[in-house]
Amino acid sequence: MGNSDYEYPSMNIECAHRVAIPPPQPFFKSLKNSLKETFFPDDPLRQFKHQPPSRKLVLGLQYVFPIFDWGGRYSFEFFKADLIAGITIASLAIPQGISYAKLANLPPILGLYSSFIPPVVYAMMGSSRDLAVGTVAVASLLTGSMLGKEVNAIENPQLYLHLAFTATFFAGVFQASLGILRLGFIVDFLSHAAIVGFMAGAATVVCLQQLKGLLGLDHFTHGTDVVSVIRSVFSQTHKWRWESVLLGCCFLFYLLLAKYFSKGRPKLFWISAMAPLTSVILGSLLAYLTHAEKHGVQVIGHLKKGLNPPSIMDLAFGSEYLSTALKTGIVTGVIALAEGIAVGRSFAMFRNYHIDGNKEMIAFGMMNIAGSCTSCYLTTGPFSRSAVNFNAGCKTAVSNIVMALAIMVTLLFLTPLFHYTPLVVLSSIIIAAMLGLIDYQAAIHLWHIDKFDFLVCISAYIGVVFGSVEIGLVIAVGLSLLRVLLYVARPRTLVLGNIPDSMIYRSVDQYENATRVPGILILEIDAPIYFANAGYLRERISRWIDEEEDRVKSYGETSLQYVILDMGAVGTIDTSGISMLEELHKNIDRRGLKLVLANPSGEVVKKLNKAKFIESIGEEWIYLTVGEAVGACNFMLHTGKPKQQKADESETWSNNV
Numbered sequence: 001m002g003n004s005d006y007e008y009p010s011m012n013i014e015c016a017h018r019v020a021i022p023p024p025q026p027f028f029k030s031l032k033n034s035l036k037e038t039f040f041p042d043d044p045l046r047q048f049k050h051q052p053p054s055r056k057l058v059l060g061l062q063y064v065f066p067i068f069d070w071g072g073r074y075s076f077e078f079f080k081a082d083l084i085a086g087i088t089i090a091s092l093a094i095p096q097g098i099s100y101a102k103l104a105n106l107p108p109i110l111g112l113y114s115s116f117i118p119p120v121v122y123a124m125m126g127s128s129r130d131l132a133v134g135t136v137a138v139a140s141l142l143t144g145s146m147l148g149k150e151v152n153a154i155e156n157p158q159l160y161l162h163l164a165f166t167a168t169f170f171a172g173v174f175q176a177s178l179g180i181l182r183l184g185f186i187v188d189f190l191s192h193a194a195i196v197g198f199m200a201g202a203a204t205v206v207c208l209q210q211l212k213g214l215l216g217l218d219h220f221t222h223g224t225d226v227v228s229v230i231r232s233v234f235s236q237t238h239k240w241r242w243e244s245v246l247l248g249c250c251f252l253f254y255l256l257l258a259k260y261f262s263k264g265r266p267k268l269f270w271i272s273a274m275a276p277l278t279s280v281i282l283g284s285l286l287a288y289l290t291h292a293e294k295h296g297v298q299v300i301g302h303l304k305k306g307l308n309p310p311s312i313m314d315l316a317f318g319s320e321y322l323s324t325a326l327k328t329g330i331v332t333g334v335i336a337l338a339e340g341i342a343v344g345r346s347f348a349m350f351r352n353y354h355i356d357g358n359k360e361m362i363a364f365g366m367m368n369i370a371g372s373c374t375s376c377y378l379t380t381g382p383f384s385r386s387a388v389n390f391n392a393g394c395k396t397a398v399s400n401i402v403m404a405l406a407i408m409v410t411l412l413f414l415t416p417l418f419h420y421t422p423l424v425v426l427s428s429i430i431i432a433a434m435l436g437l438i439d440y441q442a443a444i445h446l447w448h449i450d451k452f453d454f455l456v457c458i459s460a461y462i463g464v465v466f467g468s469v470e471i472g473l474v475i476a477v478g479l480s481l482l483r484v485l486l487y488v489a490r491p492r493t494l495v496l497g498n499i500p501d502s503m504i505y506r507s508v509d510q511y512e513n514a515t516r517v518p519g520i521l522i523l524e525i526d527a528p529i530y531f532a533n534a535g536y537l538r539e540r541i542s543r544w545i546d547e548e549e550d551r552v553k554s555y556g557e558t559s560l561q562y563v564i565l566d567m568g569a570v571g572t573i574d575t576s577g578i579s580m581l582e583e584l585h586k587n588i589d590r591r592g593l594k595l596v597l598a599n600p601s602g603e604v605v606k607k608l609n610k611a612k613f614i615e616s617i618g619e620e621w622i623y624l625t626v627g628e629a630v631g632a633c634n635f636m637l638h639t640g641k642p643k644q645q646k647a648d649e650s651e652t653w654s655n656n657v
Contacts, residue, residue: 066359067124070396078395085394086402088273089132089385090115093403094410095276096385096433097135098300098418099426103206104140105153106164106377108300109415111135113308114376116407119400121367122381127355129396130347131381132389132403133367136339137434138202139332139378141209142469143167145224146328150321162316163325169315169372170329175337176365179358190338191483193450194476196442197457201464201472203437205229206430213427214248216241216296226465241296247286248424251279255432269391276429283425284418298423303415307408312373331473333368336380340364343381347390384433456480491527493540495548496566496626503627505566518558520633521548522626524566529577538580541565542587562633563588566626568599578611585617597622598629 051059062069097111119133126133143164144153153160177183190198208229212220217239221232255275262272286292293299316325341360348355364380371379389399446454456479464472496505497514505522508514516522523544529537541563549560573581588595595617600608605622608614614622623629 063359064362065124066127067397074396074398079398081393081395082398083402085389085392085399087406088270088392089389089399090403090406090410091277092273092385092388093132093134093407095280095426095429096382097407098280098421099430100135100137100140101377102423102426103137103209103430104135104144104164104377105148106143106161107157108418109303110164110375110377112303112407112411112415113374114371114379116404116411117308117374117376118367118371118379119404121370122363123397123400123404125359125363125366126344126397127359127363128344128348128381129351129353130386130390130394131340131344131397131400132385132394133379133400134382134385135377135379136336136382137206137430137437138199138339138469139336139380141202141206141224142332142335143328143378145469146331147324150324159316159319159321162314163319163321163328164377165311165314165372165375166316166319166322166325167328167332168368168376168378170326171333171336171378172329172365172368172370172372174330174333174365175361175368178337179361179363179365182358190334190477191453191456191480193446193453193456194460194480195338195342196439196446197460198464198472198476200438200440200443200457201461202469203434204461204465205469206434210427210431213298213423214245214431215239216244216298216424224468243292243295244297244422244424247283247292247297247422248428251283251425251428252431255279255428256435259432259436266391269388273388273392276432279425279429280418280421283422284420287420287422292422293420300418300421300423300426303418305412305415307411308374308376310373311375315372331470332378335473336368336378337361337364339383340381343383343386347386350390384436452483456483485532488527488530489532490536491525491533493537493544494524494526495544496522496524498630503625505626505630517630517634519561519637520564520630521545521560521562522564522566522630524569526569528571529573529580531574531576534576534580537577538584541584545588545591545593558637560593561637562594562596564596564598564626564629564633566598567601567604570604571601572603573607575611578607578613581608581613582611582616585613594621594633596629596633598626599624 058068093115094112097115098108099111101108101111101114114135115133122131122133147153147160147163147167151160151163204226205224208226209220209224211217211229211233215233215236217233217236219236221228258275259272262268262270287297287299316322319325341355341357344355344360345357368376368378371377392399443454443457446457456476459479460472460476462472463475467475494507494509495516497508497511497516498505499511499514506514507524508516521544523541525537527533545560545563552558552560585595597617600622605614620632623632
């Protein structure tokens, strides 16, 4: 393509604009604005401005306890809906609570305790109308595996229990601190792909762990990896109980059948919601009538009546295992936050309202702190229970209070009824719930959309299943962070061409009709310029110039004269980036070329001006748009006179924009 093949877009030279340099700001004011935008982008204090002290007090109470805000608008119609939803999720919370407590190697009664106090705290402090609070399988598994490595729950149950309370306390403090300090973005480092793989791996491990109850085994491995579980299962084939296997398979089939009938039919949600409780009732009756415990079917046994006993004095701050409790609390706290906030945002999107992520973290933190002092272990907003709450037609968080009251009645009067509940039924309930977390369709979707995300997902899954839950979590977070670092360290640079009959410039690889401008190389930098990518960008831009000169020579086109950098996507730049531009400028000068900048942001212009880079390159070679920069370069190519000079002579050059 020669000069004759390119039609220059029309360009009014006299209407070009010079890039404005932002006025200087005092250092502390600039720092204050940066910190405010980083940690308080939503400006939570704006509603308190210009208000009398009494009104500020009311607004403060409503901000910390949202129930005071929407409580005044609560109606009897809302209560009827919340009453039905609360009773429905209580029927799910009872068997799930008992099951997940066993999964964490804790007394089953703690599962009921954890569905009493925390939901009440969340109902007062949470901002989601649909979230149903309770224990979750993944956090329970993490608690059991991490604490179980240091303390045996069977040999030293009291110490193990105290460490579980302490880990819950630390999880609550960590969660609340993230919310108070506005550090919620930390949870965002758990990418969607990492969560999909981690949850699927954890669900697989949980299902494998339930083989102990399903096969009626008394002794089982403490390892969570698939190799240890399979070895433990097949080394005890002579101890398998056919009665337990038969009972477990029957209830598992019933639970999966109920879930199948409810799937895609919102009006039939109650079939799946009531299935776990009916399984517990039927299993208990069957075990009682047939004396199943005498035939190798293990049962829960005695559950003491009464409400949550205080456990504040049981927090093991002086224990030699304090570091284990702290590590367990932080890891489980992060997982619980990620799941709870993701679930809350999903249902808020369905009903077109907004939840405050930082406020949710404070609510989660406070309910876990309160729970750790009242014999509860870690709670969050599980998807299964929240989905039932949503489908049952809940209107506000009062459904959590109704659920807590139903649990209170159970604790006071009904716990003896669970004495004969077979453990194999609990295993079936857990397996049925966990199969829904193995989202293979999401993994296939990741494969089609983004291969690296699929790699993150599969790596997290393999790490959990063949290593441990902690290893899988580290792999998931590590690969997600690696991807962020790759984006920063290896940003894209694109060659731009002109879309015919327009002043638009786009990637020549993406648009086949985009034509290169003779004598001009236009490059777009698609990321901020930091120390991490400055060296790469210098080498990559130099390579682009070499490739363009070789291409020009091979096609006999107009020799390269100008290099235009489109910096529209460069939001900021540090000193390493400025040094890179200075080196690049010198390198381009040595080649006999001219460097031109287009569309730099205010922050970039301010730093380039302070570094005197603008003075060295010349203000006349910095333009608002790529189109203006191309017009100036073309004008110079054809007249030998800079466009800035021509504009000054005609006295039509505009002032700063």
